[in-house]
Amino acid sequence: MDINNINSFTSMANNERTSKNKNDLGQQEFLQLLVAQMRNQDPINPLDGAEFASQLAQFNSVEQLINVNNGLAHLQESQELMSSSLTNSMAASLTGKNVKALSNEVHLASGESANINYKLxxxxxxxxxxxxxxxxxxxxxEVLQGIPSGDSSWEWDGRNNAGDRMGDGNYTVEVRASNEGSRVDSMVYTEGIVDKVRYSGSGVFLSLNNIQVPIGDVEEVGSGISK
Structure with missing residues (x-):
């Protein structure tokens, strides 16, 4: 068998594979290696029939795996496009709706107070x-005493710990709850009318109460949401 010829075919196949993906051996490269082996086999000691059949079976398996991978890639792409389309359509329909969404942001308007909504x-x-x-x-x-489970709210008058009025803008909220020293799980949320939907490269965002909320953080939709 001419090892030099096989090595040259192997090198060529490896170069093609490197240009595509160093970790993948495609069916074209596999076939080139198989043909090179057949062309350069020793006539006195030809390739064993069983071994050749085994290599053909391997080639067939490689081809099938490539087809399966391509099919899965196309399916995933289709699902992502469908999911994106559904998300965009749903987001557009939320304009003007009252929604409840997870958010640790609160907007303080000039001369007004702000509701801090949380759930225990x-x-x-x-x-x-x-x-x-x-x-x-x-x-x-602010430290609150004896709060029941479920939805609660506290009205922030817009003043700091020293009693000075804070400027308008967005602030972040943290709620720490405990019961006789044991931690109680809580979440902070906002509730209001969606006045705008924003599409960006990082996702779809709803605008309500002058803050931006990812659509995935929406908990409830409807006019019957309680304050």
Missing amino acids: NNSASEVEVIIRGANGSEVRR
Whole structure:
């Protein structure tokens, strides 16, 4: 068998494979290697029939796997396009609807107060509401006592711990709840009318209460949502 010829075919196949993907051996490259082996086999000691059949079976398996992978890739692409289309259509239909969505942001309008909405998994003997500014520094901390499980809210008057009025803008909210020293799970949310839908490269966002909420964070939709 002429090893040099096989090596040259192998090198050529490897070069083609490298240009595509260093980790993948395609059916064309596999076939080139098989043909090179047949052309350069020793006439006195030809390739064993069983071994040749085994290599053909391997080639067939490679071809089938490639077809399966291509089919799965196309299916995934179709599903992603369908999911994106459905998401965009659903988002557009939410304009003007009252929604409840997870968000730790709250907007303070000039001269107004802001509702801090949160939900407790269990009743809590103590709830700390912590409001921070854009730079992450604490603005206001309020300790509430004896809060039942479920939805609750606290009205922030827009003042900091020193009693000074804060400027209008967006603030972040953290709720820490405990019951006799044991932690109680909680979540902060916003509720309001969707006035705008924004499509971006990072996803679809709903605008409500002057904050942006990813559509995936919407918990409830409908006019019957309780405050």
